[in-house]
Amino acid sequence: MAASETLAVGRVLTPHTTIEDAVLAIEDGRIAAIEERVDDADATLSFPDGIAVPGFVDTHVHGYAGHSVCGDPDALVGIAEGVVGTGVTTLFPTTVSESRSVLVAAAEATATAVERDHDGAAVGGLHLEGPYLDPDQRGAQDPDALCDPDVDELRAIADAADGTLSRITLAPELSGAMELVRTARGRDIVVSAGHTAADYDTASRAFDAGVSIATHLYNGMGAFHHREPGILGAALVREDVTAELIADLIHLHPAAIELALAAKGPERCMLVTDAIAATELPDGEYEIGDLDVVVEDGESRLADGTLAGSTLTMDAAVRNLVQSVGVGLPTAVRMASTVPARAMGLQDRGRLAPGLRGDVTVLDPDLRVRATLVDGEVVHERGDD
Ligand SMILES: [Zn+2]
Incomplete structure (x- = not known):
């Protein structure tokens, strides 16, 4: 657990706004940054039409x-x-x-x-x-x-x-x-x-x-x-x-x-x-x-x-x-x-924001689950079907 990943996704839902074409960086299980994507070079995972939401x-x-x-x-x-x-x-x-x-x-x-x-x-x-x-x-x-x-x-x-x-x-x-x-x-x-x-x-x-x-x-x-x-x-x-x-x-x-x-x-x-x-x-x-x-x-x-x-x-x-x-x-x-x-009094999760746990669910455009990360670690990834 407590892994590091850099996700490139089509959209990220943050507490206050939706960021299109975004990169979500997780370091040691915690969200380090969420920003607009400049290039794909650093992404370890890429879901071009995926929607990243809090797990x-x-x-x-x-x-x-x-x-x-x-x-x-x-x-x-x-x-x-x-x-x-x-x-x-x-x-x-x-x-x-x-x-x-x-x-x-x-x-x-x-x-x-x-x-x-x-x-x-x-x-x-x-x-x-x-x-x-x-x-x-x-x-x-x-x-x-x-x-x-x-x-x-x-x-x-x-x-x-x-x-x-x-x-x-x-x-x-x-x-x-x-x-x-x-x-x-x-x-x-x-x-x-x-x-x-x-x-x-x-x-x-x-x-x-x-x-x-x-x-x-x-x-x-x-x-x-x-x-x-x-x-x-x-x-x-x-x-x-x-x-x-x-x-x-x-x-x-x-x-x-x-x-x-x-x-x-x-x-x-x-x-x-x-x-x-x-x-x-x-x-x-x-x-x-x-x-x-x-x-x-x-x-x-x-x-x-x-x-x-x-x-x-x-x-x-x-x-x-x-x-x-x-x-x-x-x-x-x-x-x-x-x-x-x-x-439930959990202040370290439930939102995608820097400093919080890297608990992320990636949805497809039809809102089916494409991938799930817990503490920054990929614990589920659906293959192409
Ligand atoms: Zn019951």
Whole structure:
């Protein structure tokens, strides 16, 4: 890792502008310079019609290509090495609601995976989705694993993660939730609200206490009502809350995405995949935790029809935003890279600017991933097809 490359590309998206015919120089894993190209002589990599964008940051991913987030570090590394083909350069492996022992094992595996040398996306840290979730909004979370917040349990999982527990999604209306929020924030763990039936006031108190993300906005929460706006209404109007969006056009109608963007602005909306192990695999029968799911036409559902994660990839989410929702590419890229990096407190990535990590995704003009660099090293390059 920490390699040096000089990329010649057709376009670079920097935080404030787009530079045509550019050279992006990376030295020892860090971006050294971005400037207009004078000649190709020094380029070590050349993508004449490529668009260099900041590598995508997926903060909510349960699995990829046969690997599920679990207690096996090899599975986590397998996911990290797979998702670079989708332009992801940092990922946060995400558990579903499971027993304490399973979550502790996932925490230990994350601590191992973060340290391991591999050719994949950086493992940013573990995201616990549950088990402190509301049974009334459980979606595809195992009802047998759901429970009230347990501060001692969170401490045990955080200790097992050895500093790599980054985030927890919980339902703020549950008994003991606010104490758990304080404990998590005291350990610098990002807290998000999800799978929740919280009303507006409860949600507002949680956001005041430091809950900073709404997990898959709209999905796994009550619907908006003009007299009972609920947590959805609170998340839409709060400027200090970042909303996750699953932009597979299955979980959300394009108008729901437009509404979130209009209410919050793109600086507070981030793309996530919520992807499961079936992603990039054929339709068929799979599992999430202890639950069986059936994937048909790429839609992952429980037997009763409940949506169960997705088979979405970050590059497809960006294409959906641009091609089906009508969002400009620079905005879609910010929602895939800049906003999630900021929401997770990562200041060294999420933008292409001198001094930051050399995490770069090169897109073709049709927005398919051509190459991916992590820490300046080429970890994925698609051949001509
Ligand atoms: Zn999820």
